[in-house]
Amino acid sequence: MGETGRHRRILGIDPGLQAIGFGCIESDGNDHRFIDGGVITTPASDETPKRLATIYDHLQELLAELKPELVSMEKLFFVRNITSGISVAQAQGVMMLACRQARLPLIEYTPLQIKMAISGYGRATKDQVQIMVQKLLNLSEKPKPDHCADALGAALTLALERG
Numbered sequence: 001m002g003e004t005g006r007h008r009r010i011l012g013i014d015p016g017l018q019a020i021g022f023g024c025i026e027s028d029g030n031d032h033r034f035i036d037g038g039v040i041t042t043p044a045s046d047e048t049p050k051r052l053a054t055i056y057d058h059l060q061e062l063l064a065e066l067k068p069e070l071v072s073m074e075k076l077f078f079v080r081n082i083t084s085g086i087s088v089a090q091a092q093g094v095m096m097l098a099c100r101q102a103r104l105p106l107i108e109y110t111p112l113q114i115k116m117a118i119s120g121y122g123r124a125t126k127d128q129v130q131i132m133v134q135k136l137l138n139l140s141e142k143p144k145p146d147h148c149a150d151a152l153g154a155a156l157t158l159a160l161e162r163g
Contacts, residue, residue: 008162009035011068012155013095015058015076017027017087018042020059020095021147024066025137025155029163032156034137036066036103037148048087052094059098071099072152075108109157114150117157129153134155 006123007026014021023037042051063115073095099106109117113129115124118132130142130149143149 008070008159009066009068010070010072010155010158011062011066012151012153012158013071013073014150015072015073015088015095016147017048017055017084017091018044019145019147020055020091021047021145021151022059023143023148023152023155024062024068025152025159027159027163029159032136032138032159033149034139034152037143039147040143046145048090052090055091056094056098059095060102063098063102063104068104068160070158070162071104071106072154073106073108074114074154075110077082077110077112098112107158109154114153114157117160118153 007028009024009026012023016039020040022040024035024150026033026035042054073092076085076092096106112122115129118129118136126146129135133149133152133156134142137152143152
């Protein structure tokens with residue numbers, strides 16, 4: 001269990017090779033505040049090693065700028081396309097390395113765990129989860145794009161679990 005009343009900065013990551021969502025929040029377990037969010041993109045025209053280096057470099061910059069205490073990442077759970085699954089796994093490895101080098105604990109959650117934590121329902125739609133993320137973070141509208149919303153969901157899952 002977390003320490004109630006102590007604000008923690010958490011970075012959530014929605015992994016990918018082409019688009020990596022990130023969302024940073026502060027939370028004391030009960031109250032949650034949006035700090036920053038967005039998407040890191042890599043051009044499909046670049047070779048995989050260059051794309052992985054781009055992800056690594058951008059994530060290092062985010063970690064230095066946002067200064068999270070914890071990192072939460074959506075776990076690669078099921079893929080229909082083996083090739084894209086391998087690419088995402090490679091990107092996850094690079095992200096894990098960046099977090100490890102920054103000495104940050106990284107906790108992974110399956111999409112089901114995130115849906116359960118955020119909405120209370122494991123089969124919640126993407127829209128239902130986004131509405132709950134909006135409410136939990138007291139945002140004026142649903143977070144966009146989807147990758148950023150997913151990353152915020154991962155961050156909130158950790159905040160709620162550790163709350």
